[in-house]
Amino acid sequence: MIIGVVRCECMLFCAHSLKEKRSVIKSILRKAADGHNLSASEVGYQDTWQRAELAFVCVGSSKVPVERELARALVIIDFRTEIERVHTEYEWL
Template sequence: MIVGVVRCECILFSAHSLKEKRSVVQSILRKAVHGHNLSASEVAYQDSWQHTELAFACVGSARSAVEHELSRALSLIDFRTEIERVHTIYEWF
């Protein structure tokens, strides 16, 4: 059993309120978990309107499958123009 966790710190340049930030963050989190073997959450900076930290976790029998799911989740962030990853940490258990 392989457990993979990726945490990424992000900046939202176009957010001018917590409501705008949460709209972007919730959209990413919903798309990440919908129909996939993945858990996702905003884990830090909930009260900051231009800063967030998102975490994605996946459990699988092969590391390649877990890496694929985690990279798919990160691509949801990378393809959006209103949010940018500034720091990413992978952890394996």
């Protein structure tokens, strides 16, 4: 069994309130987890309106499908114009 965790720190340069930030973050988390073997959550900077830390976790029998799921989640962030990844960290258990 392989557990993959990716944590990424992001900046939301266009957000001017926590409400705007949470709208973007909730959309990303929902899209990442919908119908996939993946859990997603905002794990840091919940009270800061231009910064977020997101975590994605996937469990699988081998590393390749887990990497694929985590990469798909990061692509969702990268295609959004209102959010930018500034630091990404992988962890394998």
